[in-house]
Amino acid sequence: MGSGAIATKRLNLLRHAKSSWDDPVERDFDRPLNGRGHRAARRMGEWLKEQQLQFDSVIASPALRIRQTIEGVESGLGRKLSPVFDKRIYMASAASLFDILRETPDSVETLLLIGHNPGLEDLLLLATEEDVSALRAEAEIKYPTATFATIELDVESWAAAEEHMPGRLTAFVRPRDLDSTLGPDD
Known part of the structure; x- marks a missing residue:
């Protein structure tokens, strides 16, 4: 890893913001964000702007809480x-x-992938199994709503993306890390 001989792909993950369980919806797919979720999504956007992050492609779930997070x-x-x-x-x-x-x-x-748990969390943990950093240990505890993560993958092609690869977690930012009023985690 890191010899420079292998190209790196950057996988960014964003879990949807906190959804509301108070609204009676017929389908889970249609569940909206709650007030804290709306605030957390906006704050995460402000942080992405501060970091000047750019994405070549964004792929997202079409669920309402994802659309509102976006x-x-x-x-x-x-x-x-x-x-x-x-x-x-x-x-x-x-x-x-x-x-x-x-x-x-x-x-x-x-790439930015915007989705749901447990899939996102499992993807992060499987793609960074060999990462022994404190950041990875933090991610292993919990992947809260509206949390943004970046994984550096030492692959030349996305086709090589697979479980148990030597990815490195380089960012794991929770809403509460940016604004204490957006915690505690759900």
Whole structure:
């Protein structure tokens, strides 16, 4: 790792913000964000803007709470993310998310995947199994709502993305890390 001989792909993960369990909805798919979720999404967007992060591609679940998370992030970011919505991400397992990653064109260097737990958390843990950093240990405890993570993958092609690869977690930012009123975690 890190010899410079292998190209690096950057996988960014964003879990949807806190959803409301108070609104009676017929389908889980239609559950909206609550007030804290809206605030956390906007704050995460502001942080992404501060970090000057750019994404070559954004793929997201079409669930309402994801769409509302994206709206909040875009509001804080001050620009559109222009995601491609993929219904396979809705409640997907890590294995299904790896399938989606492997379909990503190699022209994409930096990907943002916006989805749900437990799939996102499982994907992060499987893609960084060899990472012994304090950041990874923190992620192993819990992947809260509206949390943003970055994984550096030493692969030249997304087609090589698989479980048990030597990915490095380089960012794990929870809303409460940016604003204490956005905790405690759910």
